[in-house]
Amino acid sequence: MPDTRSNDLADNAKQINGERRLKVVALLVGDPQATELWTLKNLAATECELHVVRALKASGLSTAERLKRLARQHGVVGLVSRLMGSKLIATRQARKELRQLDLLFGGEELRGWWIASGIKPIDATHLNHADARSAIAKLQPDVIVRVTGGVLGRGTFSLARTATLNIHHGVAPRIRGMCSIQWGIIEGRSDWIGSTVHEIDDGIDTGRVLWRGRPQLAPGDTGTTLFFRAHLEAVEQLVRVIREYAAGKTPESWPCEDREQSDYRSAVGLGGWLRYLYLGAGMRAPVIFERAWRVEDENTELNWGRLDGDRVEIRSS
Amino acid sequence: MAIASRSDRAKRGGVIINEHVLTASETRRHVDALGRWFDFIHHDELLDRLARPKARPFCLLTFDDGKRSFATETAPELERLGVPAVIYVATQFLTDRTALWFDRRTAIRRALGYLPPEIEREVLIRLPLASINERLDRACDKYKVTVDMEDDDVGPMSWDEARDLARRGFTIGAHSLRHAVLTCETEASALSDIEQSIAEVSSEIGTPCKSFAFPNGNYTARLARRALEAGANTVMTTDPMWADNSFPPWRLPRVSLNGAHNRGAIELKMSLATGRWLVNPNGTGRLYRKSSHACEAAGAKW
Numbered sequence: 001m002p003d004t005r006s007n008d009l010a011d012n013a014k015q016i017n018g019e020r021r022l023k024v025v026a027l028l029v030g031d032p033q034a035t036e037l038w039t040l041k042n043l044a045a046t047e048c049e050l051h052v053v054r055a056l057k058a059s060g061l062s063t064a065e066r067l068k069r070l071a072r073q074h075g076v077v078g079l080v081s082r083l084m085g086s087k088l089i090a091t092r093q094a095r096k097e098l099r100q101l102d103l104l105f106g107g108e109e110l111r112g113w114w115i116a117s118g119i120k121p122i123d124a125t126h127l128n129h130a131d132a133r134s135a136i137a138k139l140q141p142d143v144i145v146r147v148t149g150g151v152l153g154r155g156t157f158s159l160a161r162t163a164t165l166n167i168h169h170g171v172a173p174r175i176r177g178m179c180s181i182q183w184g185i186i187e188g189r190s191d192w193i194g195s196t197v198h199e200i201d202d203g204i205d206t207g208r209v210l211w212r213g214r215p216q217l218a219p220g221d222t223g224t225t226l227f228f229r230a231h232l233e234a235v236e237q238l239v240r241v242i243r244e245y246a247a248g249k250t251p252e253s254w255p256c257e258d259r260e261q262s263d264y265r266s267a268v269g270l271g272g273w274l275r276y277l278y279l280g281a282g283m284r285a286p287v288i289f290e291r292a293w294r295v296e297d298e299n300t301e302l303n304w305g306r307l308d309g310d311r312v313e314i315r316s317s
Numbered sequence: 318m319a320i321a322s323r324s325d326r327a328k329r330g331g332v333i334i335n336e337h338v339l340t341a342s343e344t345r346r347h348v349d350a351l352g353r354w355f356d357f358i359h360h361d362e363l364l365d366r367l368a369r370p371k372a373r374p375f376c377l378l379t380f381d382d383g384k385r386s387f388a389t390e391t392a393p394e395l396e397r398l399g400v401p402a403v404i405y406v407a408t409q410f411l412t413d414r415t416a417l418w419f420d421r422r423t424a425i426r427r428a429l430g431y432l433p434p435e436i437e438r439e440v441l442i443r444l445p446l447a448s449i450n451e452r453l454d455r456a457c458d459k460y461k462v463t464v465d466m467e468d469d470d471v472g473p474m475s476w477d478e479a480r481d482l483a484r485r486g487f488t489i490g491a492h493s494l495r496h497a498v499l500t501c502e503t504e505a506s507a508l509s510d511i512e513q514s515i516a517e518v519s520s521e522i523g524t525p526c527k528s529f530a531f532p533n534g535n536y537t538a539r540l541a542r543r544a545l546e547a548g549a550n551t552v553m554t555t556d557p558m559w560a561d562n563s564f565p566p567w568r569l570p571r572v573s574l575n576g577a578h579n580r581g582a583i584e585l586k587m588s589l590a591t592g593r594w595l596v597n598p599n600g601t602g603r604l605y606r607k608s609s610h611a612c613e614a615a616g617a618k619w
Contacts, residue, residue, distance in 0.1 A: 103440045106452060216507065218500035218537050219608065220601035225443050232445065233503060289607060292537045 022048040022246040025141035025160075027127050029055045029149045032114065033098060034107035035231060036147050039167070041113055042235045043145065046242050051139050053132055054121035058150040060129055073266070081269035089273035093281075097224045104228045128153040143245055145238070146200060157200045162245050164200040167234045169227055171212055172196040173262040176205035181230065182223050183265045185282045186272050190217060190291040192263075193226055195234035197241055204264065209254040211237040217291035222282040330367060330561030331355055331375030332587060333553065335530075335571035338386050338470045343576040344394040350580040351376050352400075354587070359401040360488040360528060363551060363569075367562050378402040379553065379571060381492055381530060383411055386469035388478040392487060404482060405492035405530040405553070408517040411473045416464040417496050418446070420471045421453045424464045442533055442600050446497035476521045483522045490528035491515045491549070500535040508543045515547040528553065530571075534599035541567035556605040557586075557595035568608070573598050 024043060028036055044050050071079045124132035127149045136159045144164040146152055157164040170180020175192035184192035194214035199207035215229035244251045279285040339347065355376030358366055366375045380387050383406030395402055410417055426432045436456055441449050466472040483489050491514040493499060499507040511529065518526035529544040534555025541552045545567055556570035564570060572590045574583060589595050597605050
């Protein structure tokens with residue numbers, strides 16, 4: 001996909017530099033919360049022409065259709081576990097995390113900015129609905145940014161002249177799908193905890209990676225604080241990517257191993273949520289302590305030196 | 318305290334005290350209370366005392382941030398009493414002489430009589446420094462609050478004063494550039510902050526900087542390693558425990574005291590610190606208890 005779109009890039013750049021600013025359409029579902037407002041505020045600061053298309057619901061499927069699909073994917077036991085996890089824990093946990101994220105991102109100030117910005121979202125039924133597609137098509141965006149929402153169909157993400165981008169809160173394609181940071185804590189995978197800026201393609205979090213990074217893991221961190229720091233960094237990189245597109249450049253692909261193992265996780269089930277709570281939402285997670293006290297970096301394994309007189313010797317092995 | 322001083326930990330080590338600002342009389346009170354049970358030592362003796370413990374436990378006094386009141390009030394009193402100390406300076410604070418974030422927050426609380434929730438300490442210590450400053454700039458503008466930099470407990474000492482203190486026998490250590498909570502920054506920026514602050518202390522003081530203290534006490538092994546690589550011999554945290562030879566020099570614990578502590582409170586705190594009862598002031602509660610095991614499991618020991 002980058003190849004086909006890169007042909008248009010030079011033309012775009014001429015137009016952007018000469019006649020008009022980069023046109024960005026941000027997609028979201030429902031009223032934007034602090035996390036989404038942070039993304040929108042930073043996008044608006046790029047001096048692009050920012051439009052917002054807001055869907056009223058995440059998908060076009062009815063509840064019965066959704067349940068049928070989940071039962072097919074995960075079996076009846078998996079479905080029941082997910083429903084119980086969602087009803088008993090996830091909803092409450094999400095509410096708590098929303099409050100924490102609101103404080104961390106400075107929700108009050110962001111809501112003030114949103115009102116003052118004068119951005120009027122175009123409402124649609126859901127992001128793959130014909131009304132959303134026609135609204136996006138009318139705007140003729142250079143770049144589409146999926147801020148929130150479900151999986152985008154080709155009919156939606158292909159409406160961008162240059163690229164459709166997404167922030168995945170996890171290290172893609174190593175971990176794809178939902179709740180990747182929580183899954184990293186539950187399954188003890190520090191290499192899953194991070195964020196990725198990638199192009200959207202037909203798969204879920206499988207598109208060309210433009211940046212990925214990992215926040216530091218330190219004692220006291222929780223799923224929420226890690227999500228917060230991962231999002232801050234990802235938005236900074238998303239803005240860099242948008243600026244590169246605005247300058248008529250094609251952002252380079254992020255180097256990922258050719259045959260990197262890729263896992264997919266959907267919603268956390270009851271067992272996963274119970275383990276997450278047992279780990280204090282990350283506070284008592286061994287994965288955080290292990291990462292915090294691991295000293296080796298990518299290339300060098302380093303042994304700590306021994307105390308020798310009044311100095312410490314550090315030796316590389 | 319008598320029982321604490323006979324405990325295993327006391328026999329093997331001592332305490333490193335973390336102070337911030339003290340008046341002359343508070344300094345006398347603290348030295349008097351601690352001097353009853355501990356030998357005051359110089360930073361240069363620390364590693365040796367950890368490796369070869371003596372009968373009486375040691376006490377190393379450390380003062381964070383580099384406020385002017387240390388040079389004008391605390392240091393003369395310590396000199397009179399013959400007690401050495403380490404001063405950890407936030408290097409950019411001394412250079413550009415603008416208020417540290419927690420002093421701006423205190424000024425807002427004083428002016429308003431309360432703190433807006435978005436600048437509560439529990440929130441700010443989870444943010445990168447740029448976000449903290451942005452939020453405090455906004456609050457200071459909104460509530461028309463200015464920080465009194467003429468107050469010696471708020472304004473920094475000058476580099477000349479720091480050099481003078483070093484000549485008089487005090488140890489000057491690094492305490493980051495501007496007191497960012499380093500675990501909330503990106504790793505690259507935290508590593509460069511540590512390296513730069515150690516280099517700035519060395520070049521300004523004219524002797525190699527031998528010690529680094531983590532601002533707010535939040536740390537990881539990789540950050541501590543960078544401090545050692547940049548030339549520090551000792552790295553201080555705020556894990557509130559006695560220090561003994563079971564601690565590597567890259568995560569030496571410190572027990573925090575402040576001017577309000579009287580003799581009884583100091584002795585109680587020292588006693589509780591032997592049993593790992595105290596809460597870490599860096600906002601992570603008692604998680605430090607898990608650190609030793611986790612460090613060993615990860616191979617981050619010496």
